[in-house]
Amino acid sequence: MTTVIIEGLGLIGGSLALALKQEVADAYLIGLDQNLDSLRYAKQNGVIDEIGTNLAAVASRADVIILATPVKNIAASLQQLTQVTLKPNVIVTDTGSTKQTVLAAAADLVAQGVTVIGGHPMAGSHKSGVHAANVDLFRSAYYFLVPSQNTAPLQIARLQRLLAGTNAKFLQVAPAEHDHIVGMLSHVPHMLAATLVNETTSQFQDSPTALRLAAGGFRDMTRIASSDPQMWADILLTNTESIQQILHHYIADLTELEQAMLQRDQAALLDFFGQAKVTRDAINPKKAGAIPGFFDVFVDIPDRTGAIAEVTTILAQAEIQIVNIQILETREELNGILQLTFASAAAQQKAQQLLAAQQINILRRA
Ligand SMILES: NC(=O)C1=CN([C@@H]2O[C@H](COP(=O)(O)OP(=O)(O)OC[C@H]3O[C@@H](n4cnc5c(N)ncnc54)[C@H](O)[C@@H]3O)[C@@H](O)[C@H]2O)C=CC1
């Protein structure tokens, strides 16, 4: 039996639990969470086998311990584990979005000879909680592994085998390198998304309905502003240095752009937007592994009762799982657009074929 403890049964912990169960035949999962409803839901739905009381009480039984709470709590749990006698071969890993803080908090545990391998799956969602957990969440996404000093390569290979059910692509990096990469690709973009929403709300204070006019670009850029505030506060407080450096570059870039505009420097403006377009066009949106790694189908929905149910029934009958469903109100007087998100390219393609066969109008994009 492989006993796995997962602390934090939210979106990420819950999805990892499902992937582990699928891959590791003898896995026995003990779940811990401050939210009792999540624990009960996880037990009732077979996500875990046992509800744990507290980490210190169950840790000595574990072959693997996965910490999947917000980052500050991960650091606290790593400290807590120094007070427990763990199995000699145990692997302690986490899913936190920042790694220098986590690995620094693990130093005492590592000094005791415990294997600590930081982890960070680069897939997720703006949704949270165990109800949003999905066995396919990490498929084809990158999954950073950040070993501590002196980690035995055999232990890294063992962890990768245990996590093989995620179907993720593992990538080993050092803590500082990790924090800089995700600072650029994830943390600062989240700050910009939230700033866009807050600044716009504040400027539209006297016309609260103006936000409804937001077109596709604003919606695309701000989806991630719906993410969990606690998680993002922790991320900023634990990757401060990398984020500050990146922000300095952004401020300089925006100032330069402002100057080019004020000086009517058309060549500089064309160069600025041209460079961005060339790079953005080269990112293949269908290529998995980017954040968030989702596969969308956009459907034209006539404004009549039951139209959405027709679409979802066709997909349900074919047992195609919809990861997310959203009505886009980009064209208010016309038909609505239904955005259906699937977990894989195969599911996306099958859905497209089935809907088209039923004369449902598939749009190339929203
Ligand atoms: N949401 C995302 O897209 C991604 C998140 N991560 C990281 O994974 C970790 C978990 O994130 P999510 O699953 O999205 O969050 P979540 O909010 O869905 O789940 C976190 C879970 O931890 C529990 N929890 C919070 N504080 C606790 C404490 N002190 N003791 C016990 N349980 C506690 C909560 O009740 C919740 O069930 C975070 O460190 C986050 O930075 C990593 C990759 C992607």
Ligand SMILES: O=C(O)C(=O)Cc1ccc(O)cc1
């Ligand atoms: O939803 C999105 O686009 C994300 O950016 C998901 C995400 C959030 C936090 C991470 O540490 C990694 C991935």
